[in-house]
Amino acid sequence: MNLTLFLLALFDGIAYAALVFIVAVGLTLIFGVMRILNVAHGSFYAVGAYLTASLTTFIVSAGLPPIFSFPCMLISAVLVGAVLGGPIEWLLLRRIYHKPEVLQLLVTFAIFMILEDVQRLVWGTQPIFESTALQLLGTVRAFSVNYTVYQLILLPIVAVLLLFGLRFFLRRTLAGKLITATTEDREAAQAIGIDADKVFLLTFIVGAGLAGLGGALASPTTSILPGIGADMIVLSFAVVATAGLGQIEGAALTALLIGLGRSFAVYVWPETQVLVPYLIMVAVLLVRPEGLFGSPAARKI
């Protein structure tokens, strides 16, 4: 492998990692705060993608400038977080926080299944492709290979902004500090007057919104069809587990590792492409069972 191919693989890896990070960070945030492994995260991703495609199609057919496809993504993410995430936390999850993990997993899985069918009802089974936003930004040429600006430049920028934005939010803002405090110790937080219910609701809305944003950002690059949510959730779990549950910086690093591992596999040994993310996960967990950034915690009794 020469330097050119090395750089090409690097570019591909970063572009892929950016998208994986955006989805996984929402999952890890929800887990970090609420200690719930949310399988429905995959549905939020899918609905975000579908919504963006529909809104963009509407905008293009209404004759509005294609640049409006970018606000569509934000609108979709907010809708997924507020309209879908909010009520789910408020009506369902709130009742099961003190129940065994298996039950929590089953409930979120049930939501996932229901939402899968909702998608089928609303958007049908035919693949949808809506790439207005991606085409708008055009391509760049690097080492005689064309990349889309959208994937090579925009997605990594969004991912980095999101990483630092979340860090800032959790450490510097009041709402963020409340979330962090509740994460550390729920009882103590409630004892000093933090409304934990509100914090959970806020976290879930933000987390679901991030999944929606991931779907929205992915939508111009891929066919949207039934089943995309399931694929993404499996990969996100791998990222979150490798990173250490609840670790935002860890999720960023792991997404990068997995993205790069996958793209180098395609260049060096394509047959192992599917395997690489999980090999990385196994390797990390063998050495550090709590994940890259996780710290061994006292178990709930």
Place this chain on the structure above:
Amino acid sequence: MKKLLMATAACITLPLAAFAQDKPDAIKVGVTAFLTGPASVFGVPAKDAAEIMAEQINEAGGIQGVPLELTFIDEGAGTEVLTTEYRRLVENGADAMLAAISSGNCKTIAPLAEDLKVINIMWDCGTQKIFEEDSYKYVFRSQAHAGTEMLATVAYLLKTKPDFKTIAVVNQDYAWGRDSWDIFSAALKALRPDVEVVGEFFPKFGSPDFSTEISRLQALQPDIILSTSWGGDLDTFVQQAAQRGLTEVSTFVLPLAESSLERLGSSLPSGHIVGARGDHYWNHPERRDDEDFKTFMAKFEEKTGNKAIYPVFHMSQGLAALEAAYDKAAETKGEGWPTEDEIIAAFAGLEFQGLGRPVTLREDHQGVEAQLLGTSVQAGELPFATLENIMIFDGAELTTPVGEESVAWVGALQPGWVDTLTVDTYEN
């Protein structure tokens, strides 16, 4: 024990009752198709088509005066559910079954049909292995198999791009992606041993992203890129390749792209090779002026809003085979309703016609189906690519002879074999 005896008694008397019966009230046919999951891109149009066709048959008085009654089973629910539902339909008196879309499901169902003693027409699955590895009494195939389809693709490629030097493949990582490449590469090696395979990629089934493969392909710059992918995978691959200019550098060979033309819209540029798993095309050059073809296409477009794709043609062949077998059996018998064995006998050497050219069944129950391929062109009249330089190959010359194994047979072909083929060429 008593229950068991009763059940046994019922099993013995039921077929007798069927024998004694004169004309049944309906010919009950079970159809399996993907109504959910990624392959519903094929199953849903096929179901729509089957409903229109059954309606047409029944309006014309049914098969030998008996109406056709269809029941659908979703292949997307998994093999377990499929076999249970299949069994249930047969035990409830289905006269024949049309199964399946998935090759895996065909492999499961062929022996099951044999056990249940029910006529099963394999109407869409591609695997060539069923009749090459086993022989069946009750199982028939109303269409070609992967061997014929891949060989036709190689033939079209060699006829239209005789001078290419390098090829890369991007197939889905499951049975069809692997098997189709085995046949294609064996044929290519036999017919053009000098061609170099520069890349073999098998991204996972349902992959949402081919960016890395596309970067790699742009660096490799192969003359030809083959992909037997379909549905969302094919759409994503072609769209991402078009966005990044790969479709300008290499010629794509897409044996299943006929089923994606309308969805791909303007993303599939002119000049790429498109196949249709048989002589299937909404604008079939030999059939487009025929009244039955025009009537059906109008009805289908009205019902679904889309052009008919190959599973629709396959469905038409499956139902046509059934109708032809009943007609032939009834004619041979003269008086009374034919028995199942008489219908099975009628399938031998049966010729029938769906929406494409007539298909014939060989002694091993394999259908011999013509193959249509063309080159994509953005003519501007429609918002998606149509086909030009269409070639229709005679199916018999491309189908592995009875008793031979496809990969071995195509591997033994000699360079120059392509020039011996019977081909009809149409401008569009």
